[in-house]
Amino acid sequence: MRVLHLSTYHRAGGAAIAANRLNQALNRAGLSSQMLVAETSVEEPSVVSLARSGWQKRWATARFALDRLTFVPFEHSRAVRFAFSPALIGTDISAHPLVQQADILHLHWTTFGFLSTRSLGRLFALKKPVVWTLHDMWAFTGGCHHSGTCERYQQQCGNCPFLRKPSSDDLSHGDWLRKQRAYDNARLTPVGCSQWLANRARQSSLFGKLAVQSIPNPLDTQLFSPLEKTAARQELKVSTDKRLILFAAAKVSALGKGFAYFQQALALLQQQLAQPEEVELLIFGGGDESLLQELPFRYHFLGSLSNLRQIVAAYSAADLFVIPSLEENLPNTIMESMACGTPVVGFEVGGIPEMVQHQQNGYLVQYRSVDDLANGMQWILEQPQTAYNQLATNARQHVVANYDETVIARRYIDLYEQVKKS
Known part of the structure; x- marks a missing residue:
């Protein structure tokens, strides 16, 4: 069985570190596991970068910038600039050889210009089994990574507190609709890496009918052990x-x-x-x-x-x-x-x-x-x-x-x- 992990990064940020640790743990357990990321400056076994040439790396950086710029006209303030991802910018990797060869696609944190909602839809259209480890709430909201006290993700979003001009048909509602279309008929199993997040996913309008699982992130406890x-x-x-x-x-x-x-x-x-x-x-x-x-x-x-x-x-x-x-x-x-x-x-x-x-x-x-x-x-x-x-x-x-x-x-x-x- 061949598993392919998809993550924007493999070392930058907690979600990326957790995804990379899981990839390594699975390989040590004898599974054929690889990781495809948007870009990396560090070569590592079983991790493949989508951007390999200088031009590809520049384009990856441009996608990140474009992804952020699409939100700037809508943001409530600069303080929330990285708290909401419209995911309008991304790349289609459905024909990538590693994607085609995989028996299981395992999604992690994929925003910031790596996969758009449309890109995700094309992956789901392959009808391969998809496991999605949720490192925050983005996968089942209209764009926010953490909703705080807002519970509109349990309906269809809209009136989003992260937006400058919230309304019933604002950017968050549009993003919710795009996700609904992308997820339609997907062979998708969401996994919360905490019970708290899994429970929120079960309460959501996008994932509420799916069999949401809860499995924590892994740690190498031989490496992380007490020193005197x-x-x-x-x-x-x-x-x-x-x-x-x-x-x-x-x-x-x-x-x-x-x-x-x-x-x-x-x-x-x-x-x-x-x-x-x-x-x-x-x-x-x-x-x-x-x-x-x-x-x-x-x-x-x-x-x-x-x-x-x-x-x-x-x-x-x-x-x-x-x-x-x-x-x-x-x-x-x-x-x-x-x-x-x-x-x-x-x-x-x-x-x-x-x-x-x-x-x-x-x-x-x-x-x-x-x-x-x-x-x-x-x-x-x-x-x-x-x-x-x-x-x-x-x-x-x-x-x-x-x-x-x-x-x-x-x-x-x-x-x-x-x-x-x-």
Whole structure:
């Protein structure tokens, strides 16, 4: 059985990383699995780039720009520019040899100029079984990646809060209609990588009649495993005698990552701790370091990390990982932190409650509560060593039992065999 994963990227962003990890896990499990992406600057086994020549790479960049430009006249503000994808721009890959040879097509995150809704329709018209791992809500909305409190995706969208001029027949309703036509008679099995997202898909008007599954993202728990804390800190050249709070995001300043909540909670934490000078921050990710200069604790900024050994060292060095995201599905960062034995503090939103068991392997925070976020950090920092060690053990055990790549690969192989027969 030959499986082809389709993803805009294979390293840029959480969805791409999760898709690539699944592709690798399936190959290690003995399945013939490949990945076709819009473009990549890194050659990797079983990953094929659609753009190989200089001209093709320029055209891939142009498609991305055109895809964004199609939304600019409609956007409510620049703040939502990357929160909504009309998917009017894309390329037809239905005749690509890898697509033609595949027994199963496995979709992941495909917007930003890789596949348009029309491109998707042409893939579905091949009548091959299609599995679609949902990394956000886009596949079953009129264009938004996360709807927030809006539930119009349960009807036919329209009156979209992301648009400058919302109306019953606005861009979101038009996109909903295009998806409905594209999905008509498709051999499609959606998979939410969290129960939360799978449940939202089941409530949607586009996927509500389909057999939506739920399978988490995989993780190599041999690679992501605890390093001795002092050794990890020495490797990173950070303090070895302080309690370290970790914050990480692909872009620290991204509104959805909740950095402002983190900053406010730290100010409260500083007042609540008996010895605040014993606490420092460890931060990695992209963005402007000037954002960090007003934080009330001394910080160590590692910048963007691509070396996996350094990423594992960062998780292992920390005493806790804080993720104050306002919108999340099943964050890779939580999985990675817990696999390295580091408890997590995060808002009770999206798929996070499926990962963080309150006061068992971390602390679930009341949504958008700065006070409770500070309390969660304080609670973990003040645990006696024996209790803290149990938190760390529970965190890793939860990941090994539920997200290890061998477990997830087997679940997907079973699903492939099932949909191939249907």
